[in-house]
Amino acid sequence: MQGEDERSIGELLAQLSQETAELMRRELRLTEAEMTQKAYRAGKNAGFLVAGGAVAYAGLLATMAGLIMLLGRQRRRPWLSSFLVGLSAAGAGALLALKGLDALKQEGMIPRETVETLEENREWLKDQTDRTR
Secondary structure, eight states: OOOOGGGOOOHHHHHHHHHHHHHHHHHHHHHHHHHHHHHHHHHHHHHHHHHHHHHHHHHHHHHHHHHHHHHHHHHHHHHHHHHHHHHHHHHHHHHHHHHHHHHHHHHOOHHHHHHHHHHHHHHHHHHHHHHTT
């Protein structure tokens, strides 16, 4: 049987090919696991967002109705109080929506661990091919 140092170039390339294929399979499994985890967290957080938004919306409607009634009594112009309260709510809603959109952009769906290990694997593969020359 041949020793480690006595293998032919063909045998070394075959081994390199097998190891590269196994490495790619492992990277795919890592990517799948990482993306599944990110999707799970995003779905869970989206559920909290929807539930919180529904409850907050009900509270906001009740508060707005009270403000409209209060301002309408003092100024005797219900249309103006409705306009002012609606404008304030629209502004606050726009700010909250922008904040939520920014937070979603920050999370990102790039599998960072996989990208890092792929870079490491590229370097390893480069070193392996340099050794066989």
